[in-house]
Amino acid sequence: MNSPETPLFHKGRLLYNLARARKPSYDEGSVVVVEGYMDVVALGQAGIANAVAPLGTALTEDQIGLLWRLAPEPVLCFDGDKAGLRAAYRAVERVLPLLKPGHSLRFALLPEGQDPDDLVKSGGVEAMEEVLAAARPLSEIVWDKEVESGTWDTPERKAQLKSKISEVIREISDPTVQGFYRDALNERLDKFLRPHQGASGRTGWRNERQNGGYQSKKPWNPRGNAKGGPAFRQPSTPQLKQSSLARGGDQGASRREQLLILTLLNHPGLLEAYCEDLSAVEIKDRMLDKIRNEIIDIAAVHAPLDREALRGHLDKRGLSDIAHRLESGTALRSEIFAWADADEQEAEEAWLHLLQWHQRAADLQMELKAAERALAEEMTDENLTRLKALHAELGGLSKF
Template identity: 45%
Template sequence: MAFPPQFMEELKSRVGLAEVVGRRTKLTKKGREYSGLCPFHNEKTPSFTVNEEKGFYHCFGCGANGDLIEFVKQTEGVSFPEAVERLAAVAGLPMPVERPEEKARQQRAATLHEAMELAGKWFTAQLASQAGAVARQYLGRRQVSEEAVSSFRLGFAPNSRTALKEALIARGVSEGTLIEGGLIIKPDEGRESYDRFRDRLMFPITDRRGRIIAFGGRALGEAPAKYLNSPETLLFHKGHVLYNMATARQKAFDTGTVIVAEGYMDVIALSDAGFSQSVAPLGTAITEDQLQVLWQMAPEPILCLDGDTAGWRAALRTSERALPLLRPGYSLRFALLPEGVDPDDLIRKEGAGAMSQILDNAQPLSEILWRKEVADRPVDTPERKAALEKALYSLCDEMRDPAVQTHYRAFFKERLWQAFRSKGQTPRQGSRGAGERNRFVRFANQGSDSRFLRNSSHRTAVAPAVGRREELILLTVVNHPEIMENHYDTLASLHLSSPQLDRLRRAIIDIATVESSLDYTDMAHHLAKRKLSEQVKGLQGPTTKSLDWFVDPAAAYEDALNAWLHIVARHKVEALQKDLEAAERQLGENATTENLDRLKMAKQALDAAAGNEADIEGFGLASGRNKSV
């Protein structure tokens, strides 16, 4: 079966070669290419390369080479049509049906391409003619260089009702082709057809291969619409195309980024200033298909938006549209310009350096989402704080990738914690009075000091050494909640072996996220509200008569913090040692590259964590202890 060229082009644009190859062998980006171990023969040193931009792979060891379709054929043992069908399923593209009308459609497309190319040349000639003087003056005022005029193939549509129509029909293009290509308009009531673009500066719009498929026109005189684009045609679907994408692809690949501006002139100004990796949507908000095109060009496109309300609204629309499509390593950044300034204005007035600074300070998508929800939202009551938290987590629910969703939840939790803290407050030092020691009991309606109970039935049944350490980690935070002021992330990322203790850990984190400046009494109160006082009571031991005395609320904060950091570091090291042992076992059972990499990473993590225990010199002095007891 012969597949239509447009279908094959769309298929390859939606499915990245490196993505498909990466499912078979681990790839590492090196400059403009990817490299890895060849999936077609056994080797210890990588000799396999993938060039995403050019769309081919090659092994210098065994000589295997080909494109996306060939890779699927060679690795899955299928025919060409079957390979196309499998890739179409991945891309979400319906398979074309080979019918006589499809062949006719391909022939029409070829004819339309020829007509659009002739129109582009005619518009270019008009710009250089006497009739194009006004358009040339406009370009001069906008400081558009001659190089940009030439490279973007700018043109001019004269203020004539039928000039283009007559010129192209004289060159053998039929009226029907001109209508189908959107170059002329045929009124319904049977009147004579006329040119769509009149008295406008013309911007050719190309496909990924650089072929003209449509035009955009900027009015130079009075007109109902300042900008006018070609209608949807057999060649042109504006939600799938970006202005300048054919030219920007190479520079985007070289620089590792792509800039998304709002309009034609912004793209031209950026390119003229050295940022030729610039593109723009075509008068609409960025679509899902355009996001996929952008991610094929660079993993984190920068949206460079005008510094006004419309620019901010565009940022919000794009950020919301991107949420379901996010995946590890692929996101968006936003470069927001000063109020009332667009890229063209900034470059003309302040130069390329000012533009570089704006781009370098582009904010990640996570920051835009946070700003969206907190803007003009009061959070001065628990209910309003809860509403903000719910709104942020609702955004996470829209993310389909579980890893991305998990990290966004952690990010928002941390930002909530920071936002709800009292400003300028630091953890309190010194010991508490004995009057605070029974407050857990008071909130839990107990009749004795639960901190000194032994052998409680609520103790968690885990191995004594690890289990008691995990208990002490939580108990220290419960009795010294000031620790959460500066070490929230440490507790949030900690893995505990006991499900019951992990439940308590999550409760402490939730409390600290919403409540700021917690002290012992506050923490006791909130845990009691969650019916966790009994569990906390079960963790208590003879703390004042053992080496665990630092967990006591009366111990100095400095001593409690140092001891807590020490046992947390020990806990992490032991966990990493277990990971290393597991990686060694896996490599012994199955000697694969993936298992070897896992072992290397486990060793690196353990080496990095070793020696991070807290300095406990002088431990106990702040609490009035001259030596450890």
């Protein structure tokens, strides 16, 4: 966890305890995100098994995606001090562009001066469960973040607050979610700015938390372009959508996904060292994703596993047919490392290389979308060259 980033170890794509928290999170319908791995350990000892933590970094887009695979509204739990509140607000900034129908975050703030271990020791697991049960929705934290950044007691300041709220709403990419946020926040803003409601502009967590709260002295600087407004995105042109550059896709993704799972079936010892990496990688094929998740769950309970033991557990869960189909096909026969008679070290090296390759392809897909938007907005040689280079790199990965 304290190791530096490497081509195979990306802290921003991993979560501590993700594999072991998967089943408890499914069972509870919720996952708890705490600030450090020692907090996860403390909660686990108290009986809260559905807890994970970033590996010493602020929450990333990749990690939010992982969390949404466990539960639609993960609960972010922060220490009740200024640093904790700042961390909560950073998470707000990160998640807004990613919001989609049915997926959000909730926020729980601990009493000031206490971390999860302190709270459990002083008040028992019930005290921690009360904090989690009182978690507040993202929309309320968005509101608090903007309103607590200043005092809104003049017409000019009220106009500034209205502008800030509008800019925050535009950060949301999904049009449906954006529309509901616009309705909710504008309704709240209208009530807030009425003269009989007062003009102090002070509300939110600070008045609800124990032992006082965070006093913000600096106005929040909204995100956007250099002039303070949001970046405007034109839609892709019909010509660009029909071009081979836009249609390319990752033709090798399905084969890589099959190889990743087939190698695990034949070399389950890889799970002992790389279970978190396996949890983080995106697998689009529904059945392969299902067997991946089941393999992780089995390893969490029954590790260490050998090949026959893993097959037995998969058979009990009704997944032996998927494993059989992977092995009975001829398309992967040439990939010697994926089969049971391959040398363990060679299988490990090849599997890790494949995993890195697959993740790079996923990153390229995102970069391609950004490059396509850039070219649609501004048809320059530089943007076109960038798009071609990304397309060529993805094409190379697709040949695996």
